[in-house]
């Protein structure tokens with residue numbers, strides 16, 4: 001079997017939410033109905049854990065606080081597998097549709113739910129639908145104040161719901177008036193004057209896998225930079241209940257669900273991956289208690 005050609009370790013990430021919680025369904029799936037719907041997030045996340053385990057890959061899991069409160073056992077299983085637990089907010093509300101005070105409350109609630117479940121500090125945050133855009137950059141100040149070390153919510157592309165097209169393409173430190181935070185943007189390759197998203201989500205499902213492989217190779221070999229890949233548990237679940245929504249959202253959500261698991265296996269074989277925290281900041285050093293145990 002071919003081994004990864006590049007020595008560069010890329011970052012793997014999963015936004016842990018259920019199929020009915022995606023922003024594209026906000027208009028047709030009232031939040032009040034979430035509780036009563038068939039939940040598939042545990043089974044789908046367990047399958048991802050098995051795939052990562054098989055490949056020896058550790059990933060970051062941005063878990064929704066709503067999911068953590070209902071399925072704490074799932075969060076513990078992810079953490080026990082050596083993966084990084086990070087925050088995807090609490091109620092999957094777009095950042096730019098919240099006030100700074102509402103956003104702070106949402107971040108606090110999710111961080112507290114995750115930290116009390118695992119006993120480990122949360123270092124990273126990713127906004128629902130990459131909704132840190134020009135008009136919601138204040139979110140970074142809130143994240144710094146709430147003790148987050150990195151944010152992974154800015155996509156340097158044009159898109160109808162998100163994106164800061166001229167944002168830096170690689171992980172970098174953002175200095176704000178109240179401190180600094182590492183920004184870990186969605187990965188793109190530069191084609192002429194455009195940034196083309198090449199590492200995850202709908203792009204991974206809709207476009208041929210060869211394009212993802214080419215894009216990550218280009219980042220690794222030509223730019224010597226890691227890719228930051230992302231996907232959702234529902235993206236490997238062709239059996240999920242169908243929700244009636246407009247044609248664009250239908251294509252974006254349902255296209256090629258049956259192909260994603262096979263593509264993910266290929267991706268895990270073709271490239272090296274670790275958590276976003278490890279890739280953009282560095283591994284967490286063992287706490288003194290853990291270190292004492294190690295040397296005991």
Ligand SMILES: [Zn+2]
Nearest residue numbers: 015017128129
């Ligand atoms: Zn999400």
